[in-house]
Amino acid sequence: MASQTIHHFGRRASNPCSRHFLILILFLIVPLFLFSVVPVSAEDAMFRANPEHTGVYDNGGSEPGNAELWRFATGGIVYSSPSVADSIVYVGSEDKNLYAIDAVTGDEKWRFAMRGRVESSPAVVNGIVYAGNSHDSLYDLNSANGSLHAIDAATGKEKWQFITGDHVDRSPAVANGIVYIGSGDENLYAIDAATGKEQWRTTKGDWVYSAPAVANGIVYVGSEDKRLYAIDAVTGEEKWRFATGDWVDSSPAVANGIVYVGSNDKNLYAIGANSVSLTTVPTTIPSTHSTLPGTTSQQTIASTPTTSPVRGQDSDPAVALPVLAIIVTIILLAGGGHILDRVKNKP
Numbered sequence: 406m407a408s409q410t411i412h413h414f415g416r417r418a419s420n421p422c423s424r425h426f427l428i429l430i431l432f433l434i435v436p437l438f439l440f441s442v443v444p445v446s447a448e449d450a451m452f453r454a455n456p457e458h459t460g461v462y463d464n465g466g467s468e469p470g471n472a473e474l475w476r477f478a479t480g481g482i483v484y485s486s487p488s489v490a491d492s493i494v495y496v497g498s499e500d501k502n503l504y505a506i507d508a509v510t511g512d513e514k515w516r517f518a519m520r521g522r523v524e525s526s527p528a529v530v531n532g533i534v535y536a537g538n539s540h541d542s543l544y545d546l547n548s549a550n551g552s553l554h555a556i557d558a559a560t561g562k563e564k565w566q567f568i569t570g571d572h573v574d575r576s577p578a579v580a581n582g583i584v585y586i587g588s589g590d591e592n593l594y595a596i597d598a599a600t601g602k603e604q605w606r607t608t609k610g611d612w613v614y615s616a617p618a619v620a621n622g623i624v625y626v627g628s629e630d631k632r633l634y635a636i637d638a639v640t641g642e643e644k645w646r647f648a649t650g651d652w653v654d655s656s657p658a659v660a661n662g663i664v665y666v667g668s669n670d671k672n673l674y675a676i677g678a679n680s681v682s683l684t685t686v687p688t689t690i691p692s693t694h695s696t697l698p699g700t701t702s703q704q705t706i707a708s709t710p711t712t713s714p715v716r717g718q719d720s721d722p723a724v725a726l727p728v729l730a731i732i733v734t735i736i737l738l739a740g741g742g743h744i745l746d747r748v749k750n751k752p
Contacts (some may be wrong), residue, residue, distance in 0.1 A: 456530045458578040475511030486526035497523025504627040515561030526576035531559045537573025567602030587613025605641030616656035627653025633666050
């Protein structure tokens with residue numbers, strides 16, 4: 406049996422048709438290796454999950470590992486949370502620049518001089534990057550500081566600039582063609598996303614450090630006057646306010662008809678249960694118990710969990726294709742020529 410096996414291998418090696426057959430198979434398989442190792446473009450990601458800042462995330466795609474892929478050095482501290490859109494990472498720095506960085510390679514695409522610290526996390530919508538900047542000091546007379554900028558995502562060129570009365574260091578929310586942003590001048594602004602023209606402003610009792618969230622035509626935002634506000638996204642009219650025990654710098658999340666927000670009074674609030682309309686929430690501080698406004702029973706509310714695949718069933722094409730190619734190649738090398746010979750010599 407051993408000599409017979411050697412004989413078949415020998416015949417295959419010396420048969421021109423067999424060699425041509427193997428070359429053809431290898432020619433078809435090699436591209437699998439090449440295409441399977443090409444880096445996949447990064448998925449879109451943004452501060453608070455989306456331009457509306459609802460704070461509701463999907464499953465985040467595949468689970469990252471802990472290997473450093475690249476690093477990009479700026480000239481200052483990076484407080485800004487990065488946003489990813491169309492395989493480009495956008496992030497601000499204390500060095501007064503907003504950067505666009507290739508998500509796969511880490512190479513700089515462009516930088517835009519914001520003329521002030523960039524602690525604001527960019528929002529990217531329809532090819533436009535929106536980000537704010539902050540004063541360098543109280544004595545900085547440069548009117549470019551304390552402003553919101555709209556920048557072309559592809560070229561890094563400024564499309565418009567909107568100047569507020571103080572620093573803009575939170576992330577803007579964008580919904581239905583309107584940009585919503587708070588400022589240290591105690592105002593919440595609604596700005597036309599295309600033109601940069603003010604649509605309305607509403608004055609709060611203190612700095613607006615909270616990043617607004619937009620859901621179902623309502624803007625939710627906190628203020629250092631210790632309140633959470635619900636404001637009509639179109640008219641700027643206040644729908645209701647909810648008082649807490651301290652500053653509300655937390656950015657609200659909105660899910661399943663409930664607004665979740667933190668406060669400097671050390672509490673996390675869930676506002677608007679199923680039995681309480683979001684337009685009739687009381688303006689009193691809830692008790693220290695977990696009782697929700699408008700209810701008499703203690704409740705624990707959780708959003709509907711997202712469905713995620715079982716870990717053992719996950720499949721990564723970048724790994725599966727090369728392995729499959731190797732297996733097929735081994736099989737063909739071991740028996741392809743022998744099969745071909747038997748077909749040719751069959752009477």
